[in-house]
Amino acid sequence: MAVELANPIQYFFRFSDQKIPANDFLGRNIQLEFTHQINCINCGRKTPKSFSQGFCYPCFANSPENSDCIIHPELCRGHLGEGRDPAWELEHHVQPHVVYLALSSGVKVGVTRSTQVPNRWIDQGASAAIELARTNNRYEAGVIEVELKKYMNDKTNWQKMLKGEVGGFSLEAEKEKIKGLIPEELQSLYTENQMITELNYPVLKYPTKIVSVNFDKTDVIEGVLSGIKGQYLIFDDGRVLNMRNFGGYYVIFSA
16 A cells, blocks of 8 residues: 555555555445455566565565565675665665664664655554664664664564554653664764654554454455554454555455
């Protein structure tokens, strides 16, 4: 789903060449029917199975979008002129990155390319986020994140996030507390910017119990849409569907 920063955040379904405002369907019954066709989101070829949220196996195994440093930025070699595709690395990873603290199911540390702010925070379902450091490339951001992961989470508890269980944390206080944990050689990358980005999601009602559904087990997913958060559709009976997991799936939408 595509997003636009607003209050609340505006979501859009992307079906082939169509972009449909998803917020318009809150409180309405919708149906998503999987047609059993999957096309790789990278090369376009048909694939019997999707890997890493929408890739065929060759693209999963060989494309730079699936290199190890996507999950582990400290392994990035782009700044050395290396990687699966050095030209792609130069364009995407040898670029300014942000190390941030986000409030989703609690406070977590994360890394993203500066041009992905605030979309990355929205994808994670964060209710608020603050920048901690601005780096010259992905590798530097990864080094900082690895050190901070010794003291705090780098993952979101998606069930708590979808229930709206955030917890009472001060991002300014957390930022000040961990400032000294940044490796000494990268301390100069710390940012004094104290601006907090607040994110409000289009949710009519948060579920108390959650059941995850997916197209690999169910062809048709139907129900009243009660909210959208992160990349999840939330139905009024507590079922949730992670749309990001099904990139490249051909689905018929009706409401």
